[in-house]
Amino acid sequence: xxxxxxxxxxxxxxxxxxxxxxSLSLKEGELVSLLGISGSGKTTLFNIIAGLSLPxxxxxxxxxxxxxxxxxxxxxxxxxxLLLPYRTVIDNVSLPLLIKGMKKNEARQKAxxxxxxxxxxxxxxxxxxxxxxxxxxxxxxxxTYLFSEQITLLDExxxxxxxxxxxxxxxxxxxxxxxxxxxxxxxxxxxxxxILLSDRICLLTGKPGRISQEIIINKPKPREKGxxxxxxxxxxxxxxxxxxxxxx
Amino acid sequence: MIKKxxxxxxxxxxxxxxxxxxxxxxxxxSTGLIDAYMLPSPLQVGKAFVTxxxxxxxxxxxxxxxxxxxxxxxxxxGFAIAVAMDRFDIxxxxxxxxxxxxxxxxxxxxxxxxVLWFGYExxxxxxxxxxxxxxxxxxGLLSGFKSADPDAVNLLRAxxxxxxxxxxxxxxxxxxxxxxxxLRISASYAVVGAVISExxxxxxxxxxxxxxxxxxxAFDKMFxxxxxxxxxSLVLMKAVDILHRLSMPWEQN
Numbered sequence: 452x453x454x455x456x457x458x459x460x461x462x463x464x465x466x467x468x469x470x471x472x473x474s475l476s477l478k479e480g481e482l483v484s485l486l487g488i489s490g491s492g493k494t495t496l497f498n499i500i501a502g503l504s505l506p507x508x509x510x511x512x513x514x515x516x517x518x519x520x521x522x523x524x525x526x527x528x529x530x531x532x533l534l535l536p537y538r539t540v541i542d543n544v545s546l547p548l549l550i551k552g553m554k555k556n557e558a559r560q561k562a563x564x565x566x567x568x569x570x571x572x573x574x575x576x577x578x579x580x581x582x583x584x585x586x587x588x589x590x591x592x593x594x595t596y597l598f599s600e601q602i603t604l605l606d607e608x609x610x611x612x613x614x615x616x617x618x619x620x621x622x623x624x625x626x627x628x629x630x631x632x633x634x635x636x637x638x639x640x641x642x643x644x645x646i647l648l649s650d651r652i653c654l655l656t657g658k659p660g661r662i663s664q665e666i667i668i669n670k671p672k673p674r675e676k677g678x679x680x681x682x683x684x685x686x687x688x689x690x691x692x693x694x695x696x697x698x699x
Numbered sequence: 700m701i702k703k704x705x706x707x708x709x710x711x712x713x714x715x716x717x718x719x720x721x722x723x724x725x726x727x728x729s730t731g732l733i734d735a736y737m738l739p740s741p742l743q744v745g746k747a748f749v750t751x752x753x754x755x756x757x758x759x760x761x762x763x764x765x766x767x768x769x770x771x772x773x774x775x776x777g778f779a780i781a782v783a784m785d786r787f788d789i790x791x792x793x794x795x796x797x798x799x800x801x802x803x804x805x806x807x808x809x810x811x812x813x814v815l816w817f818g819y820e821x822x823x824x825x826x827x828x829x830x831x832x833x834x835x836x837x838x839g840l841l842s843g844f845k846s847a848d849p850d851a852v853n854l855l856r857a858x859x860x861x862x863x864x865x866x867x868x869x870x871x872x873x874x875x876x877x878x879x880x881x882l883r884i885s886a887s888y889a890v891v892g893a894v895i896s897e898x899x900x901x902x903x904x905x906x907x908x909x910x911x912x913x914x915x916x917a918f919d920k921m922f923x924x925x926x927x928x929x930x931x932s933l934v935l936m937k938a939v940d941i942l943h944r945l946s947m948p949w950e951q952n
Contacts, residue, residue: 501857523859537872550860578949
């Protein structure tokens with residue numbers, strides 16, 4: 452069964468349609484990428500799924516229950532880590548638990564149980580400004596995870612990182628996802644990243660944006676590091692580029 | 700070679716400027732260029748400061764308690780206004796011009812009116828201080844609240860945060876820096892406000908002392924009290940800076 456389901460969602464701003472009849476579903480433990488150029492309505496769709504804005508048409512379901520326009524159900528993570536500079540890492544990460552009404556100590560306790568798994572050991576009492584970019588993204592991810600344990604929405608979360616850090620964090624992400632049985636909806640404009648991480652890639656094209664093609668990456672996880680240099684990988688990449696160029 | 704840190708060098712420059720000014724002052728008074736009763740020499744001022752020390756302390760205590768009471772109420776009022784104006788846009792539209800207006804009326808002009816209404820006790824003085832000190836606090840906090848990162852606010856909303864939680868976790872802590880900048884200004888306003896309101900009547904305080912020594916043409920004591928007032932302001936501002944640093948440890952690095 453799908454953990455997250457988006458059904459025929461459309462949205463216009465000022466009379467201009469931004470996304471048109473978008474449907475997608477996310478199964479447990481799956482990573483689905485939304486790949487599209489800037490301005491294809493990725494962020495609009497994201498806000499609708501997060502419950503921050505209402506679609507003109509269509510519905511969003513979480514575990515079968517409708518959550519359209521209801522925030523507080525799924526959390527997300529952006530390119531900007533949005534860690535609050537005045538809270539220590541542990542207090543940043545446990546923020547969703549506090550919002551849910553958990554007591555401070557209890558929230559800290561629960562959050563710190565995950566620190567080693569997320570590679571954040573020893574950073575509990577530091578401030579975000581003392582962490583590297585990669586570490587900050589990990590902390591932001593843990594915060595997202597602590598909010599909704601099974602599903603995360605990621606909007607270009609790694610695009611500000613340098614190439615090597617990005618490579619490392621990709622491997623790490625696949626590993627962690629496996630361990631904690633996370634389902635991820637991943638928005639990106641980076642084709643390599645999409646192929647490397649995804650089970651399925653939905654290509655978002657046109658104006659208004661619609662999902663015009665779905666590509667299944669038939670490569671079991673965990674994927675070894677060499678995958679991104681293999682013929683198989685290039686084959687997918689060629690296919691995607693060709694399709695995107697034809698449908699600009 | 701030992702590299703001197705820039706802050707030490709800066710201090711050196713500002714200290715030598717003060718020292719030069721003092722030397723210049725000493726020169727023109729000791730050479731008789733200006734009559735000693737018009738402009739007392741720094742030494743005379745120092746002497747006056749020492750002999751008048753008990754009286755100065757007694758009056759300082761009065762002024763300071765007015766300043767602190769007024770500042771505390773001013774902070775409270777400024778905070779309340781900022782929160783209300785941030786929460787309700789109608790209040791923002793309605794009150795903003797009014798708040799600005801309170802600052803265009805000079806304190807010296809309002810003070811006599813306050814004395815007529817509330818007499819020579821503490822009340823009019825504290826009111827005047829509240830009027831002058833709430834403003835930097837309110838404006839500082841308000842711009843701090845308004846500058847909250849909309850992405851961070853949205854993230855918390857997506858997590859189901861209430862308005863109060865968004866205020867508590869994002870808006871309020873995010874405005875601390877601006878609050879302290881405002882407080883720094885308000886603290887010095889509070890002392891000046893106390894002195895000005897005491898000029899217009901009262902039974903004690905540095906302003907009252909000032910009017911007394913003025914009537915006696917005791918210039919050395921005048922200078923001593925002016926010196927004391929600026930020292931008090933400086934100490935208060937420094938105290939705010941220390942408080943600022945202690946309560947915002949994440950800014951250290």
